Amino acid sequence: MPGHAEIFGIGILSWVTWLPAIGSLIILFFNREKNDRIRWFANVWIVICFLVSIPLVTGLFSMGGLIRGGPGYDRALAGLQFIEDHDWIPLIGARYTLGIDGLALVLIMLTTLLGVISVVCSWSYIREKGREKEYYVVLLLLQSGMLGAFVSADLFLFFIFWEVMLVPMYFLIGIWGGKNRLYSAIKFFLYTLVGSVVMLLAVLKLYFIFPDVVRAQRPQVEATARQIAVSQETGQVNDRMLNLALDAMRRVDDRNLPSGYVSSTFNITALTSIGPHIKAVFGLSLVIWLFIGFALSFAIKVPMFPFHTWLPDAHYDAPTAGSVILAGVLLKMGTYGFMRFSLPIFPDAAADPSVRKVMITLSIIGIIYGALVAMAQKDVKKLIAYSSVSHLGFVMLGLFALNPSGINGAVMQMINHGISTGALFLLAGILYERRHTYEIAEFGGLASVMPIFSTIFLIVTLSSLGLPLTNNFIGEFLTLRGAFEARVLWGVLATTGVILGAAYMLWLYQRVFFGPVTNPANEKLKDLDRRELWQFAPLIFLIFWIGVYPDPVLSYVRPQTNTVVGLVQPDYFRVGPSAERNLAESVPSEPTAPAHSQSSEPDARAK
C-alpha cells in the first residue's frame, strides 16, 4: 500500500512543504525588538517541521477524523507516493501535484534534519550579527522552497520552487554573509538563474511536443508509463501514479477541452513516459538539445567542473547556516534534477556515447581538480567548498555510470555529502565564531585546547575522506564499483580523487589541530557548549549508522535506481550480470501490462 496521510484534510506533503513558510509568515508579525521570542519561536517551529516529516517514513496513526493516518513510504513500490493532486491552472494543464519517490523521500528527510541544524546553529551567530527577524523569515522560506522542489510531481510547480529557492539564498548570503557578500550573492543568483531560464525553455519545448509524441506513439508511450510504475524488484504496480499519468495523456485527445486550453501536461510521470520516444518522432538532435537545456541548469547547481566558480565564493561568504544548507541541500538539487529529470526523460541523450563521455570527463576533472585546488587552500572554509566540488564529481560520475551500483552510490554520496560536509561547515562556523577567521595558519594545536571539538572534527574528517565504517566509504565504494563496471579507466581516474581527498583532509586536520599552540589567541578557546554538541549528535549518529548498515537508505532508493537504469539502458537487466534474477522477479502481478512494456520496448527502439 502506498504511503498516505492527511492532517485536517490536507495531505502530509503539503504540510511538510508549507509549514516552514507558514512559520516565516508568523514571524513577520512578531515585534522586531523581541529577538529572544523570535529566536525561540523559529527554533521550536523548525523542530515541529522536522517532526511532521517523520510520518513519511514511519506512517501515521489515525487520530479521529482530523488526522487520517496511513502507512509510511512503501519500499516495495516504485514511483510516487503520498500523491496529492488538485486543479491549478487548467488552461495550461498545470496541476498542483505532489508526490515523492524514494530518492525524494531520503532527500526530504535530509533537508528537514539539516533545516533544524541550520536554525539551531545560528543561535549565537545571528545574535551577534543582528536583524534576527528577517534572518529567520528568510531561512524558513528557503526551507519551504527546497522542500517544494523535492515534492513537486508537476514540472511547472517544480520550476516555480526551483527559482523561488534562489531569492532567500540571495538574501542569506547578501545580508548576513562575510566580507565579499554582495559579489558572492549576486554571482550565485545570476549564475544559477542563467541555468534555470534556459531550463524553462527546455521545459516549454518538452511541454509543447508532448501531444505530438503521444499522438504518434501512444501505445509505446503508455507502455513506458507502465514500465515506470512497476517496481523491478517486486513487480508491484503503482496504480495511483500510473492513472495520473494516463489521465494526463488523455488530455491530448480530449474533445471536451474548451478552446484555448493547451492539450498538454506538466505531469512529470507523463513527460517521462514520452522520453524514450521523442527520438523516434523528432530525432536525436532535439533530445540532445533538450537534455542540454535541463543539464545546464542542473550542472550549474551541482556544480560541475566548468560551472563551479560560484560555489567557493558563495560558500565562503555565506553564514554558517547558509553554507550548511547550500552544501547539504541546494547542491543536491542539481544531482536530484539529473536523476529525476535528465536521465529518465532523455535516456537517449544520456546514453549517447558522446554526451556521456563529456559528462563523465567533466565529472572526473571535477573530482581531481576540486581535490587539488582544495589542497592548495589556505582557508578552512574554501577548502571545504572545493572538497564539495570533488565530492559532487563523484556523484555525477556515479549517475553517468548508468548502472545500478553507480547510481545507488551516487545517491548515497548525495546523502553523505550533505551529512559530512554539512558537519564540516558547522565545525568551521564554530571556529569562526571563536576566532573570527577561517585562516588555517591562524590555528594549530587546537587538539589540546578544544578536545571535544577536535574529536568531532576528526570523526567528520575521517567520514569525509571515506574511511570504512563511515558513511562516505559506502557511497564511494558503490560509485567506484559502478565506474569500474562501466569502464575501468574511469574508475582508476576517480580513485585518485579518493587518495587526494584523504590527503587534503588529513593535512587540514594536522595543521589545525596538531602541534604546539603557536598563536596565543588560541590558548583559551572555549570548547563546545551543550547546544553545539547536541547539534552534532544526529550527524555523527548518521555517519556511523550509514557506514555500518546502509541498507535502510538504499532500500528506499533502489526502486528508483532500477527505473532509471531500465529507461536509460533497457538491455541492462536482461543481459547484465544478474539477468536471470531480475527477469524472474519482474514477472508482473498485473499480467498484461508490464509484459507488454517489456516486449514493446525494443520495437519502439527499432523504429
Place this chain on the structure above:
Amino acid sequence: MLALLQQTSDFQIISRETVQLIMPEVILTVFGCAALVLDVMLPRALKKVVAWVSLSGVGLSLVSLGILYPNLVNNQSARVGFFEMILVDDYAVVFKLMFLIGAAISIILSIKYLDEEGEQHGEYYSLILFSVVGMMFMASAVDLLSLFISLELMAISVYILVGYLKRDRKSNEAAMKYFLLGAFSSGVLLYGMSMVYGLTGSTNLAKIAAAIPNVLKIDVVKTMTERSVMDMRYLLLLSMVFMAAGMFFKIAAVPFHMWAPDAYEGAPTSITAFMSVGVKAASFAMFGRLFLYGLPDLRATIAGNAADSVPSLPGWAVLLGVISAITIVWGNLGALTQNNLKRLLAYSSISHAGYTLLGLIAGNQTGYIGVVLYLFIYTIMNLGIFGCIIALKRRGISGDNINDLNGLIKKAPWLTVMMTIFLLSLGGIPPTAGFIGKFYLFGGLIETGNPWLARLAILAVVMTVVSLYYYLRFVKHMYIEEETETTPLAPSRVLNWTLSVAAVVIVLIGVYPKWFIDISQRAARSQALKTYSYKAEEAEQPLELPGSMGAPSR
C-alpha cells in the same frame, strides 16, 4: 434631444445601443470636463477634491464597463457602432479595464506626488482622464481615422502632462523632446495609413484586411518584347513599415526609444508611471488592432512568384522579431549603468516592450494571451514600483536616486517588501505575476517550433538574467547598504493601501493565475478571430524567416 434625433431620422447616428457602446468613455469625458470646471471654482486648499472627483469618475466608468459587459464578453456581444468605427469586443473591454485600473492607481499616486511638489491643480486630473478616454478608444477603434484621432487625443494630453512641472527645466525639456519626436512619429504613422488607404480604398480595418489579398496579387503582363510586373507589394510593405515605425515610437522600441529615458526622467514621477503603463498598453492595443486585424496577411512571408522570378518578401513578423531582439538587448544593457531610478525604469520599460512584442511575433494563441496578460501584469507591477518611488518622496529628497533607497528596510519594512515583490515580478521570478506573463510570451515562441524564434527566446531569457542584475541593485540598496540619511518618510495611507493591494494581486496572479489568464485568453481569442482562420494554414506552412533552417520538424 436624444429622442428627437431618433425620431427624426431612420438613419440613426446616435441610438441607445451605440451610446451604450461608448458609455465608459462618455462618463470619463463628462468627469474630465467637470474636473476643469471644479478646478476654477474651488479654493486652493480644496484642490484635492478634484482628484477624488476624477477618481470617482474612473470608478463610475469601471462600474459602467461592468454593467454593460457583465459577461466579460462572449464574442456574440461584440458590437460595432458609429459606421463601423468602433468595435467593442473582449479585446477592447479587457484593455479598457486595464486602462481604468492603471488610471485609478495613477491618480492615487498623483495625489501624494503633487502634494509633495505643491502643484495640486485640477487640469492635471482632467488631462489624465482625457488621455484615458483616448486610450480606451484606441482599444476599440477599428478604423484608421478613429484610431488616429484617439491616438492623438491620448498623446496630446500626455505631452502636456509630461511638461506639467512648469518651474522644472528637466520637465520642460522632456515635454519638448517628447512632443517633437511624438509629432514626427504621428506624421510617419499617418503617412503609412494614407498609403494603406490608397492601396485598399478603405479606412476600415476589416475592409483593408479583405482587400489586401488583391493588392498582393502580382500581375505579370508579357508582350512580345517586354515583361512588366505589377507589384504593389513593396508599396504595401513600405506603408506597413511606416505604421510600424509610428507604433514603435509609442511603445518605445529601439531604435525609436530615444525620447523615453529623458521623458521618463523629466516628467513628474506620477506621469512617468502613467505613461510607462497606459501609453504603452494602449499603443500595444492599437498595434494589435492594426496588425492583427488590419494586416494579418502581411504577417508571414508574402509569397512571390517563382515562375516570373518575383521574390517572396518577409512579413511583419520578421520586422517585429528583429526590433524586439534589439529592444530587449538595448533596454536591458542600458539599464545596467543607470543610477537614477526613473531612468533605470525607463530602460527597463523599453525592454519590457520588447518582451511584449514576442507575443505578437509568435502569432499563436499562447503568444496573444501573453501580450494581453503581460500588459495587464506590467500595468500593475510597474505602477507599483513607481508608487513605491513616489512614497519615498519627501521634503527636499526626490527619491529618484538609487542611493535614496539605502537602508530602507529599517525605515519602512513593508514598503521594502512590496518593492521587492514588484521588482521580482519585473524580473520574472516566480511566484510573482511577472513569471506567468513571461511564461506565456516565451511559451508562444517555443510553441511555433521555428528555430529562429527559439533563438529569439533564448536571447530573451538570457536578457532576463541581465535584468535581474539591475533589479537586484535596488534590493541591495534597500536591504544591505547602510542608511545614508535619516529623514523620516512621509507616508500616505491611501498610497500604502493601494500599493499593498497591487502587491497582493501580483503575488496572487503568480500563485493562482487562472482568472487573469481566462480574461486574457478571451481577449486574445476575440482579437485573433480573424487570424484564427489562418491558423490551420499556418500549421502546414509555418512562418518562415529568411535563412531559417528549413521547416521545423513538426
